[in-house]
Amino acid sequence: MAILVVGSVAFDSLETPSGRRERVLGGAATHFSLAASFFTKVRVVGVVGDDFLPEHEAVLTSKGVDTTGIERAPGKCFHWTGSYVKDMNAAETLATDLNVFAAFEPKIPESYLDSEYLFLANIDPVLQARVRSQMPHVKMVAADTMNYWIAGHRENLLKVLRELDVLLINDGEAKMLSGESNGLRAAEGVRALGPKSVIVKHGEYGATAYGSGRPFRAPAMPLHEVVDPTGAGDSFAGGFYGYIASQPELTPEVFRRAMFYGSVLGSLAVEKFGTERLQATTRKEIDERVENLRDISHL
Amino acid sequence: MAILVVGSVAFDSLETPSGRRERVLGGAATHFSLAASFFTKVRVVGVVGDDFLPEHEAVLTSKGVDTTGIERAPGKCFHWTGSYVKDMNAAETLATDLNVFAAFEPKIPESYLDSEYLFLANIDPVLQARVRSQMPHVKMVAADTMNYWIAGHRENLLKVLRELDVLLINDGEAKMLSGESNGLRAAEGVRALGPKSVIVKHGEYGATAYGSGRPFRAPAMPLHEVVDPTGAGDSFAGGFYGYIASQPELTPEVFRRAMFYGSVLGSLAVEKFGTERLQATTRKEIDERVENLRDISHL
Numbered sequence: 166m167a168i169l170v171v172g173s174v175a176f177d178s179l180e181t182p183s184g185r186r187e188r189v190l191g192g193a194a195t196h197f198s199l200a201a202s203f204f205t206k207v208r209v210v211g212v213v214g215d216d217f218l219p220e221h222e223a224v225l226t227s228k229g230v231d232t233t234g235i236e237r238a239p240g241k242c243f244h245w246t247g248s249y250v251k252d253m254n255a256a257e258t259l260a261t262d263l264n265v266f267a268a269f270e271p272k273i274p275e276s277y278l279d280s281e282y283l284f285l286a287n288i289d290p291v292l293q294a295r296v297r298s299q300m301p302h303v304k305m306v307a308a309d310t311m312n313y314w315i316a317g318h319r320e321n322l323l324k325v326l327r328e329l330d331v332l333l334i335n336d337g338e339a340k341m342l343s344g345e346s347n348g349l350r351a352a353e354g355v356r357a358l359g360p361k362s363v364i365v366k367h368g369e370y371g372a373t374a375y376g377s378g379r380p381f382r383a384p385a386m387p388l389h390e391v392v393d394p395t396g397a398g399d400s401f402a403g404g405f406y407g408y409i410a411s412q413p414e415l416t417p418e419v420f421r422r423a424m425f426y427g428s429v430l431g432s433l434a435v436e437k438f439g440t441e442r443l444q445a446t447t448r449k450e451i452d453e454r455v456e457n458l459r460d461i462s463h464l
Numbered sequence: 465m466a467i468l469v470v471g472s473v474a475f476d477s478l479e480t481p482s483g484r485r486e487r488v489l490g491g492a493a494t495h496f497s498l499a500a501s502f503f504t505k506v507r508v509v510g511v512v513g514d515d516f517l518p519e520h521e522a523v524l525t526s527k528g529v530d531t532t533g534i535e536r537a538p539g540k541c542f543h544w545t546g547s548y549v550k551d552m553n554a555a556e557t558l559a560t561d562l563n564v565f566a567a568f569e570p571k572i573p574e575s576y577l578d579s580e581y582l583f584l585a586n587i588d589p590v591l592q593a594r595v596r597s598q599m600p601h602v603k604m605v606a607a608d609t610m611n612y613w614i615a616g617h618r619e620n621l622l623k624v625l626r627e628l629d630v631l632l633i634n635d636g637e638a639k640m641l642s643g644e645s646n647g648l649r650a651a652e653g654v655r656a657l658g659p660k661s662v663i664v665k666h667g668e669y670g671a672t673a674y675g676s677g678r679p680f681r682a683p684a685m686p687l688h689e690v691v692d693p694t695g696a697g698d699s700f701a702g703g704f705y706g707y708i709a710s711q712p713e714l715t716p717e718v719f720r721r722a723m724f725y726g727s728v729l730g731s732l733a734v735e736k737f738g739t740e741r742l743q744a745t746t747r748k749e750i751d752e753r754v755e756n757l758r759d760i761s762h763l
Contacts, residue, residue, distance in 0.1 A: 182645075253645070346481075346552070348668055349686040369647055370669035373686060382683040382761045387648040387672060421763050462681045463762050464720050 166304070166410045167206040167231075167279070170194050171271050171296045172286025172399075174211040174235060175243035178260075179438060180250055183392040189439030190221050192243065193286035193309065196396035199443040200403025200430040201284075202228035203451055204411040207403075208277045210234035210296065214241040214265045224440060233274045238265040253391055254368050271296050282410045286399065287311050290321040297328060305415070307331035307406055309398065315342050327359035333402050335366045348373075349380075364405070364424070366398055366431075374424055378417070383424035384462045386432040386454065393438045397431045400443060404430025404451075422455075429454040465603070465709045466505040466530075466578070469493050470570050470595045471585025471698075473510040473534060474542035477559075478737060479549055482691040488738030489520050491542065492585035492608065495695030498742040499702025499729040500583075501527035502750055503710040506702075507576045509533035509595065513540040513564045523739060532573045537564040552690055553667055570595050581709045585698065586610050589620040596627060604714070606630035606705055608697065614641050626658035632701050634665045647672075648679075663704070663723070665697055665730075673723055677716070682723035683761045685731040685753065692737045696730045699742060703729025703750075721754075728753040 175192030179185065198207045208231040213221075217237070225232050243266035246259040271292055283300050285293040285308035293308060300306075308329050314322050315338060326332060332355065340346060343354025348365065352375040355363045362376040369391070371384040405427030412419045429451055436442045471493030478485045497506045507530040512520075516536070524531050542565035545558040570591055582599050584592040584607035592607060599605075607628050613621050614637060625631060631654065639645060642653025647664065651674040654662045661675040670684040704726030711718045728750055735741045 347687075347689060349688050352686075367669055370666055371681075371683075379756075380686050380760050382670075382686075384670075384681040384683065384761075387651075387679050387681075388646075389648050390646060418763070425763065457678075459763060461679050462683075464717070464724065464758060 166281040167208055168201055168282040168284055168406060168410050169208045169210065169273070169277050169280035169300065169303075170197050170201070170284040170286055171210040171292070172197065172284075172288055173243050173266060174209065174213050174217070175245060175266070176216070177395055177439065178244070178246040179393055179395060180248040181393050182250060182253065183390065184438070186393075186438045188244070190224055191245070191395060191439055193288075193396075193399045195225065195440060196399035196434060196443070197284060197286055197403040198225055198230045199228060199440055200400040200434065201407030201410070202230050203446075203448045204404075204407030204426075207231065207407070208234060208280055210271045210273055210277070212236045212238050212265050212269045214238060216241050224444060231277075234272070234277055236272060238268070240265045242266075247395070249394055253394060256395070273299050281305070282307075282406065284308070284402065284406055285325065286402075287314075290314055290318055290325045293325045294321070297325065305330045305409070307333065307402070309333050309402055310338065312338055312341055323358060326355075329360040331362045331364060332360040333364045333366065333398065333405070335368070335398065339363070339365045352380075364427075366401060371428055372401065372424060374420065376420075381421050381424060383421075383428045384458060385428050386458055386461075388432060388436065391435045394435050395439070397435050400434035401427040401431035404428075425455050425458055426451070429458060465580040466507055467500055467581040467583055467705060467709050468507045468509065468572070468576050468579035468599065468602075469496050469500070469583040469585060470509040470591070471496065471583075471587055472542050472565060473508065473512050473516070474544060474565070475515070476694055476738060477543070477545040478692055478694060479547040480692050481549060481552070482689065483737070485692075485737045487543065489523055490544070490694060490738055492587075492695075492698045494524065494739060495698035495733060495742070496583060496585055496702040497524055497529045498527060498739055499699040499733065500706030500709070501529050502745075502747045503703075503706030503725075506530065506706070507533060507579055509570045509572055509576070511535045511537050511564050511568045513537060515540050523743060530576075533571070533576055535571060537567070539564045541565075546694070548693055552693060555694070572598050580604070581606075581705065583607070583701065583705055584624065585701075586613075589613055589617055589624045592624045593620070596624065604629045604708070606632065606701065608632050608701055609637065611637055611640055622657060628659040630661045630663060631659040632663045632665065632697065632704070634667070634697065638662070638664045651679075661719075663726075665700060670727055671700065671723060673719065675719075680720050680723060682720075682727045683757060684727050685757055685760075687731060687735065690734045693734050694738070696734050699733035700726040700730035703727075724754050724757055725750070728757060
């Protein structure tokens with residue numbers, strides 16, 4: 166079943182303990198789409214500038230990602246400059262050049278309207294709500310957000326949360342959104358705002374899903390080197406949601422396995438800069454890593 | 465099979481977001497012994513002062529812990545005053561009154577000499593080495609340490625590490641000891657110093673064991689309230705090591721299950737102040753929580 170994702174398609178200039186890269190392909194929708202493309206059909210809604218070349222588009226289309234909904238606007242792509250040199254777990258933003266993204270007004274192609282799964286990547290919650298309202302018949306809606314929207318656009322974000330099946334956020338965001346310092350209470354506080362399930366990501370330690378039943382914890386793969394953490398959360402979301410969309414029914418077992426797929430895609434994504442690692446992986450390698458993750462965590 | 469543990473038997477005065485307690489029974493050997501007592505015979509070597517009353521000793525003896533090796537010295541027990549109000553994950557030491565512990569010289573009762581398992585709780589590595597040398601025929605040696613010894617007594621600590629089967633430390637200590645900032649490399653660096661296995665504790669996220677084969681990750685139980693983190697690591701060690709000592713052979717399956725028992729004892733310990741929660745639990749409750757932990761982490 167097809168997933169429609171709305172979010173940024175961007176360039177990132179990055180500095181990590183492993184090195185520097187200038188203007189590599191990035192953006193939440195890009196990472197999400199690549200990760201989900203191993204499981205199901207993905208359709209992107211976003212906006213790019215003149216600097217988005219055929220070679221960039223090919224990164225997506227070569228994986229079968231539908232780019233019909235990527236609008237071309239005069240100007241340049243969204244460009245983020247960040248550093249992880251001081252702290253691998255918290256990006257330091259050095260520059261945010263919104264460029265064509267500043268006036269982004271998502272337009273959903275008619276060929277996308279039968280998508281059954283919707284992913285609202287981390288963008289202005291006003292835009293998230295607008296896209297949501299244009300897709301009234303989707304089977305499932307998941308979303309991401311970040312501290313910027315939680316702190317400064319809370320009311321708009323709360324409207325989005327009320328209609329979500331799944332919200333994916335990290336520990337700090339869950340605590341900020343709920344006002345709770347305890348991890349479990351924070352997740353319950355966020356769930357009380359609307360999402361049927363909340364997936365809280367713990368970086369190198371994995372992620373926990375909180376729903377109506379008991380929680381579920383998926384570990385992360387211990388890695389010798391995290392080259393570039395950018396896009397780890399979006400890749401997790403893509404693996405998680407892509408797997409779900411590929412299954413006939415969302416059972417508790419499917420949800421658990423989707424958490425493992427999310428964790429695996431997140432761990433792959435950070436092994437190289439930008440989208441490099443996800444471009445090079447295969448479904449076979451992904452499945453093998455899921456088995457490895459099971460081996461290192463099951464009695 | 466019996467475990468001999470050498471370490472502190474102390475009083476703690478504590479301040480956490482959940483409240484304050486004055487002079488509750490604590491100390492690494494106390495927490496370890498209580499946790500391990502649910503699985504096997506435990507024998508303590510330590511020193512206490514005049515303020516260690518029959519009611520305190522009964523906390524241990526009522527669980528079958530052998531206190532023959534707890535020496536009585538004139539003066540007062542080791543007394544630690546700490547606060548977790550600013551950060552639940554890092555104790556702030558307000559006062560350390562070593563008292564009788566300052567001149568602690570471990571003496572092993574003859575009745576302890578046939579112990580097959582040795583646990584060197586967090587004390588001066590010179591004393592850890594001395595106890596180790598007096599127990600040449602033990603089957604297995606595990607130990608804990610802390611930043612204080614890593615930073616200021618490194619050479620003495622390195623001598624202890626060379627002879628260990630298992631070292632239990634936390635993330636920060638592993639990074640400090642190895643000089644590596646990546647978690648997996650840090651664990652490998654610590655293993656290169658001697659211990660056959662290194663268990664790195666991640667607080668609320670669980671723990672990872674690194675040995676000659678692949679790693680193993682045990683999750684922690686999500687808790688609504690961490691009342692008092694003091695002794696969580698010692699309780700983890702007690703559950704882990706107690707379970708191993710209770711089994712006829714140390715297979716990889718036993719090691720994995722021991723990690724789950726460690727996690728469960730750690731999670732129980734923090735639910736009340738001091739030793740209160742471990743005093744009240746039962747083997748049945750512990751086993752049920754291991755099953756819960758399996759349920760929330762297995763596909």
